[in-house]
Every structure is written in C-alpha cells, then in structure tokens.
Amino acid sequence: MWRFCKRFFKYWARTNSHVTGNFDIGVAAAVVTDSSILLVQEAKGAYAGCWGLPKGHVEPNESIENAVLRELQEETNITGDISGFIGLRTTQTRHGVGLFLCYKILASNFNAKPQEDEISDLRFYKAEEFDSIEWVSAAMRGFAEVALKDSSLPLIDLSTESKRPYQLVFSDGRITLSEEVVQ
Template identity: 35%
Template sequence: MPPRPEVGVSTAVFRDGRVLLAQRARGALTGLWSLPGGRVEHGERLREAALRELQEEVGVEAEIVDLAGVVEVLPRGERMDFHFVVLAFAANWVSGEPQIGPEAADIRWADPKTLDNLPVTDDLHRIVSLASALVG
C-alpha cells in the first residue's frame, strides 16, 4: 500500500448533451461506471494527464473547459487497499469514437442528469452535474 494518497485525473466529456462513461474493467471498482481517467505520471501536468488517460482508455480526444471538482476515492469497507485524490475535468468531445479496452469493459454516452441509472462510483452524480454546468 502506498504511504500516501495517489493523484489521479478523470474527464467528463460531453457530446450532443450526453456524457461519456466507462465501466471499470479491473481493480477494486470493477463493474462500476465512472469517468475515464487514471494516475498522473511524475512531471506530467494535470490537464495533459487527463487528455492522455482519455485517449489511452477509450480512444477519444477532447478539449478541456475547466476543472469540475475533486473526488476522494477510497475503498468501500474496512480495507485500505487504495486512496486516490482525483481531479475531474469538464471537456467537450473533439474526435474519436469510444472504444472498449483493458481499462474499460464497456462505454456509453449517458444522460448527465440520470447517468442512465447505472451503478456508478461515489460522487459521480455531483461531478457530472458540476461539469455539465461548465460546458453549458
């Protein structure tokens, strides 16, 4: 276990009034739907990390509008296997059709108000609501 929280990024990408969600393919949050994202690499700027992770996970390019919020990701239960501080960005889709892969078991453009009633990670509704207000 790392001695301190790790920094991660995610991106709420909007296209035609819908937000891109990815179903986690591995790790403690497997099966839950969330925003594409991952760890920030040493020396990497946060926005660059968000765009890189978006491309690596689902093959989409976007233009970041602004920071939407911060989320702490902790295990559900008593085990402390991980602790992430995730900076979530709001962005508009530019190009690329989302693809599944090793990190994303499934993908979907979802209604930002209901998130299609999917099982989602903690705080996702709040972050998507904030991001939606930023992209207008």
C-alpha cells in the same frame, strides 16, 4: 506580462521540505455532448461492472492537465482539449493525501473505442438514466451531474509566462488576471 518573484525561487529551493511523495493524484475527464456525458464501465478489479468517467493516475513528472488528456485517449481513443474545471475530491489513502481532479473536455474526435484490458464498455448517458447505473463512487456521479449542468470553471493558462505547466482556477469564474496581479 505576468512574472514570478525571483526571490521566491531562491527561498523555495532552500525550503521545499513540504514537498513529499505522499500524494495519490487522480484525474477524470468529463466529455459532454448535447445533453449526455461519456461514461466507461470498468472491466476488472474492485469496480468491475461499475460506471464512471474515464479516469486514471498522474504519472511521475507529468502535469495534471496532460494526465487527464492521456487517460481519456488511453481508455476511450477520444482526444480533446480541457475546457474547464469541474471539481475536486480529497481523501486520506494508504499512500497519504488523495487528490482527484475532474476536468471538462471538449472532444476533437468521437472515434470512441474502449481500452479492452481496463474498460468493458463505454457510452453516453443522460442525467435521467443515472439512477439505473451502478457507479464507481458517489464522487463520480457528482462530477457527471455538475458537468451536465455546464457549470465548469475556466482555467487560466500561465504556462508560457512561467515556462512550466501553470494553471489557475478561481471560484468566481474569471478568465484573466487583473493588471495589478499580472504586472
């Protein structure tokens, strides 16, 4: 059974000055079926007409994992479960540090319907069609290319042990922690 160090919580409660509101956190959902990936076309704003993965922002007090599933359902009516981590984009925004995380999603339904006020269209694209698409960003295309290669990293879910949302991703693809770490 994995456990937290009790001393850490006492220390963290007194010294969490590094936690600020200067973060802009976004998420994207990569839904792959056979050899194609779900893309949505933006309906309004600076990216109207451009294509990308279903995406959005993390709400206050919402976990990143819940946010990606919520955004997928809101924008496309598709539900599913996270099956892996695709990638991370970092930047500096007017709000502070910008983080954007992309997760691979195993869809549990394909009753796709675009959210009319934000999404004008949605469809599945194959990699060979990517050059003909006007993308929201280079990062979106990169996430889509990686997702189609089926090279996502698995998430280790320690939420039960930590009694709060707690996910780990390691670059070597491990799916468990060693006994020395867990104890």
